[in-house]
Amino acid sequence: MNLILLGAPGAGKGTQAEVICDHLGIPAISTGNIIREALKNGTELGKQAKSYMDEGKLVPDEVVIAIIKERLAKDDCQKGFILDGFPRTVPQAEALDAMGIVIDRVIDIEVADEAIQKRLSGRRVCESCGASYHVDYKPSKVEGVCDKCGGKTVQRRDDHPDTIKERLHVYHEQTEPLKGYYEKTGKLKIVEGQEDVKDTTALTLKALEA
Ligand code: ADP
Ligand code: ZN
Numbered sequence: 001m002n003l004i005l006l007g008a009p010g011a012g013k014g015t016q017a018e019v020i021c022d023h024l025g026i027p028a029i030s031t032g033n034i035i036r037e038a039l040k041n042g043t044e045l046g047k048q049a050k051s052y053m054d055e056g057k058l059v060p061d062e063v064v065i066a067i068i069k070e071r072l073a074k075d076d077c078q079k080g081f082i083l084d085g086f087p088r089t090v091p092q093a094e095a096l097d098a099m100g101i102v103i104d105r106v107i108d109i110e111v112a113d114e115a116i117q118k119r120l121s122g123r124r125v126c127e128s129c130g131a132s133y134h135v136d137y138k139p140s141k142v143e144g145v146c147d148k149c150g151g152k153t154v155q156r157r158d159d160h161p162d163t164i165k166e167r168l169h170v171y172h173e174q175t176e177p178l179k180g181y182y183e184k185t186g187k188l189k190i191v192e193g194q195e196d197v198k199d200t201t202a203l204t205l206k207a208l209e210a
Helices: 013-024 031-040 044-054 061-072 090-098 113-121 161-175 177-183 197-209
Strands: 002-007 028-030 081-084 105-110 123-126 132-134 188-192
Touching: 002 013, 002 177, 013 028, 013 081, 013 105, 013 132, 013 197, 028 031, 028 061, 031 044, 031 061, 031 081, 044 061, 061 090, 090 177, 105 177, 105 197, 113 123, 113 161, 161 177, 177 188, 188 197
Parallel strands: 002 081, 002 105, 028 081, 105 188
Antiparallel strands: 123 132
């Protein structure tokens, strides 16, 4: 199963990707997490990406396409994968097609902009493993500590209110057209994001089966 999760920043793609990853035993690949890891390690890629990310802008297509190409070539992707945060532009989707990768299903998680603002401003992520939490909706068992790996949970720089606005703008402008792109292939399923993570998960798993 080769799967794409679409949706606005903070729609819950990462959270659902983790669930599907456990459920289907295929890796969840987040370009955002890969870039943040590069940033933390001070690599050339990280340096290139930093200014875009901090401003809520997209990293240039060539850069993320190269990242995905390298990642999808690894052994653990051969039985399938979940893409979270890629593609984010039509040229990125075209690049995926040009690699000869067949996508089985695209799940678009829909959440209204106002709800996104609330969610992102309360989001915390693990510095070490990238797991995602929310101070109100999905707190870690111990404040500031990741349930999964014991790492430190922090607020992302791009989760500040002005940057959230810019990211939503970028989403509507550049990423939302992908709905039409995948609608045409008949692979698109829409899931209405629910307030409760578990409810969204149930709908997402149903969309996978149908
Ligand atoms: P979110 O979905 O919450 O916005 P991500 O972790 O997916 O967060 O992405 C964070 C940032 O990383 C984006 O705002 C962008 O700068 C960069 N990024 C991630 N994936 C891509 C992509 N496919 N194309 C361009 N930039 C990307
Ligand atoms: Zn962790």
